[in-house]
Amino acid sequence: MLRLGLVGTGRFASRSLAPAIRGAPGVRFRSVVSRDAERAREFAYREGAEHAHASLGDFLADPDLDAVFVASPDPTHEELVLAAAEAGKHVLCEKPLATSAAAARRMRDACKRARVRLGVAYHNRHHPAHRQLFEWTRAGELVAIVHVRMFFMIQAKDASNWRCRAPNPWWAMAAVGTHLVDLACAIVGEDVEDVFARFSSPVFGAENEEIARLSLGFPKGATAEVGAFMTLPTLPSRLEVLGTKGRVSSEGTVGPGGGTMLRDGAPVAFENVSSYQGEVEDFARAVQEGRDPACSGDAGARNIEVLEAAKLSSRSGRRERPERG
Numbered sequence: 001m002l003r004l005g006l007v008g009t010g011r012f013a014s015r016s017l018a019p020a021i022r023g024a025p026g027v028r029f030r031s032v033v034s035r036d037a038e039r040a041r042e043f044a045y046r047e048g049a050e051h052a053h054a055s056l057g058d059f060l061a062d063p064d065l066d067a068v069f070v071a072s073p074d075p076t077h078e079e080l081v082l083a084a085a086e087a088g089k090h091v092l093c094e095k096p097l098a099t100s101a102a103a104a105r106r107m108r109d110a111c112k113r114a115r116v117r118l119g120v121a122y123h124n125r126h127h128p129a130h131r132q133l134f135e136w137t138r139a140g141e142l143v144a145i146v147h148v149r150m151f152f153m154i155q156a157k158d159a160s161n162w163r164c165r166a167p168n169p170w171w172a173m174a175a176v177g178t179h180l181v182d183l184a185c186a187i188v189g190e191d192v193e194d195v196f197a198r199f200s201s202p203v204f205g206a207e208n209e210e211i212a213r214l215s216l217g218f219p220k221g222a223t224a225e226v227g228a229f230m231t232l233p234t235l236p237s238r239l240e241v242l243g244t245k246g247r248v249s250s251e252g253t254v255g256p257g258g259g260t261m262l263r264d265g266a267p268v269a270f271e272n273v274s275s276y277q278g279e280v281e282d283f284a285r286a287v288q289e290g291r292d293p294a295c296s297g298d299a300g301a302r303n304i305e306v307l308e309a310a311k312l313s314s315r316s317g318r319r320e321r322p323e324r325g
């Protein structure tokens with residue numbers, strides 16, 4: 001049994017994470033911490049956490065807490081993950097892992113030194129349709145993956161969110177582009193070798209990009225095109241995977257859940273189960289089995305290296321290689 005505590009009491013935590021923690025077999029919802037005592041108590045009561053804390057120190061000092069799920073804004077992840085590792089707790093951290101590659105590496109290394117597992121919450125890896133796709137690619141059924149294409153559209157009301165400006169370095173990339181890069185790597189089964197990116201802010205003129213379009217190159221020659229849009233009408237996401245022996249496409253599977261998938265034009269049946277619960281279950285099993293979760297701290301740090309290279313490319317106008325460390 002993994003006794004898991006949650007940092008952050010936002011809408012996303014209520015809507016998606018708390019039900020996933022409650023529903024995951026082998027997981028107990030031990031506690032929640034908020035910066036406000038009343039909010040912590042109210043969240044714990046409403047969402048079924050056993051204990052509520054208003055201090056990170058008290059939350060982490062609990063000897064019956066095994067692991068922490070960090071679900072606070074990206075610029076706070078580093079401090080929280082380092083504190084959890086120092087307290088000897090395993091960590092599942094929301095995406096993107098950090099706001100710089102240097103910070104992501106510090107987090108990865110601190111968890112390794114503390115001998116705790118670090119996972120990054122890329123729930124799209126756990127969508128049942130995507131798990132089916134990974135099985136096909138692992139079994140070589142599409143033979144070689146040649147190209148992946150993904151689009152994700154959200155219509156933000158305004159540019160008042162913390163993602164839109166410093167100290168956060170990205171908007172569209174942090175909100176959704178990071179998922180698309182992670183999923184492209186998981187489908188191709190390789191790390192990104194180079195990236196060409198175009199960032200723009202045509203609607204609100206936001207400090208950070210409203211639109212990010214990326215062209216990714218992989219070491220064995222596969223390519224991916226991904227587009228993350230914060231200012232388009234919210235439409236179902238699109239995914240297309242072209243292999244030398246088959247083609248898979250989906251609508252609405254990248255995102256909170258649901259959607260439809262076709263393989264060579266024929267509908268693919270899959271269970272409509274929560275990808276968020278899938279990620280919590282995978283993390284709990286990884287801790288129990290002494291292995292890395294589906295997306296490890298290493299993979300999370302490599303994702304940030306791609307995000308940094310994308311930002312660099314959007315400024316240089318050139319294809320850039322992620323700086324690996």
Ligand SMILES: NC(=O)c1ccc[n+]([C@@H]2O[C@H](COP(=O)([O-])OP(=O)(O)OC[C@H]3O[C@@H](n4cnc5c(N)ncnc54)[C@H](OP(=O)(O)O)[C@@H]3O)[C@@H](O)[C@H]2O)c1
Nearest residue numbers: 008009010011012034035039071072073074076094095096
């Ligand atoms: N995978 C997905 O589908 C998905 C979707 C949405 C968000 N996310 C990720 O989840 C994380 C949170 O995003 P969000 O949109 O939920 O953010 P948010 O609503 O702005 O903040 C979430 C919660 O974090 C706590 N918090 C805020 N500022 C803090 C600070 N300075 N220090 C410590 N805690 C703080 C707050 O809880 P208290 O006020 O109670 O302390 C807040 O309710 C981000 O990393 C984001 O990328 C992932």
